[in-house]
Amino acid sequence: NIITQGPTKALTGRVAMLATSDDEYGWNIAGAGPITSNLGFRASGNFDKFRGNVRNLFNGDKVSGYETLSLKGKLVWDPTATLNLTAQVGYIDGQTTIGRPFIRVSPNARLRGVAANTPAVFAPGITFTDANQSVVNNINSGTDYQDFATSLRASLDLGSATLMSITAYDKFKQFDILDQDESAIASLDNRQFGTFRTKAVSQEFRLISPGADRFRYTLGLFYSNLELTRDFTRGPFFSQARWFATNGTKQYASFGQLEYDLLEGTTLIGGVRAGRGEIDYTFRDIANGGAFFSGADSKTFQTYKAGIQQRVAPDVMTFLTYATGFKGQAYDIGTG
16 A cells, blocks of 8 residues: 555645746645544645747747646544544646657658658758757647546454455546647648546455454455546548547456464465456447447456565565466557
């Protein structure tokens, strides 16, 4: 688990600002503290913007930059002495721009093999050297994306063990666009663009023994469902493509790990994970008369782990572990 900072016992906060000589600036702000005696919060925000270090001579814009706004919040509640609830939410809104300067171009180069498209035509004003920081594109390539994520972690102390539930949800969307011919020639204005979306849900249950026991265990169940969609367009002058696809992945798994302190400082470890993965896809080739393809598959798996660890000193440990792994199935969906 990756556990971020939680609320503080007293109200705290910080503010920081950033500015650089190459046009990057930003800020971040964070605050934490108690709301009631058993409810606390932590909230933070971050903004960062860099215009870029490449100049698009076609429109005068700076590119190869980024802009990101990130907001996060956390609530921690102890409604009883044995129950803890932690809720988190996060939002990201960002964009990037792309510029790929040419540093080596032959004087005999002709874009797309057209005799009239000399370097002076497809890259006017560009000097092809290692120091080149300019491009000539009739659109600014880049991405525009948003992500929303939330989770709820519940922990119940049963005395002899702790029962834990972790629920998570994430939704992501990204639009991307690329000046594929990387020039400002109107007759070769070939672009590719599309939107990529993901939606993910996961649920995990764990039963965990007290950490101070000589014999310790973790038992669990896991479920996840990931849905992806992608629409893609490229053209209109060459390498035309237009399609829409979906891709789904589900996983069901159970797992367990045992630890036993054979001697003081010597621990034996064993674990197993068993599950089932399911995948599916659809692909509609709009540019090819709407041709439709689909498929699905599934596979079960088991992985194992065995090891021994020896604590030599309070801050020194040696260990030997043997473990197996599993690579899930996947469909490769895309355009050449």
